[in-house]
Amino acid sequence: MTRCSGCGAPDSCEELFHVVLALDHSRRPPWGPLHGVTVSCFLLQHPDRLPAHDRARPWATLHTYLDGGLAAVTRLTAGLRRANARRGLADVVARVPVAPLGEAPTAFAVTIVDVAVDGTFPAEGFPDRVEAWAAATVTAWRA
Numbered sequence: 184m185t186r187c188s189g190c191g192a193p194d195s196c197e198e199l200f201h202v203v204l205a206l207d208h209s210r211r212p213p214w215g216p217l218h219g220v221t222v223s224c225f226l227l228q229h230p231d232r233l234p235a236h237d238r239a240r241p242w243a244t245l246h247t248y249l250d251g252g253l254a255a256v257t258r259l260t261a262g263l264r265r266a267n268a269r270r271g272l273a274d275v276v277a278r279v280p281v282a283p284l285g286e287a288p289t290a291f292a293v294t295i296v297d298v299a300v301d302g303t304f305p306a307e308g309f310p311d312r313v314e315a316w317a318a319a320t321v322t323a324w325r326a
């Protein structure tokens with residue numbers, strides 16, 4: 184059995200990421216509204232896809248979600264959009280903890296495989312599984 188070098192899950196998680204992205208893009212709840220959180224979790228569990236200086240946004244998104252829930256993420260996203268227009272991204276993320284720049288973790292207590300359950304990302308309990316995924320991602324980076 185091969186393991187993903189990013190998240191350590193026993194299967195290739197790339198395929199699952201495409202499944203959840205398709206659900207996100209349907210814009211239906213519970214997937215659509217959690218799109219930013221889902222992508223942030225996946226990127227921070229596969230940081231090879233992400234230059235170190237681009238970790239600030241997903242890191243800010245996960246902290247904001249864990250602290251203030253979806254409403255807070257929506258405000259952050261709107262703030263980032265305005266900041267991007269003014270090139271002021273640093274101001275927006277200045278209030279959240281600094282993104283970790285050290286060595287990436289290679290194992291997480293919760294991965295996309297857990298969130299997918301049977302591979303279909305069932306709506307039932309999806310927000311709870313995403314929250315656990317976000318918490319496990321932040322915990323592993325802080326260890």
Ligand SMILES: [Zn+2]
Pocket residue numbers: 187188189190191192195196197228229
């Ligand atoms: Zn993976």
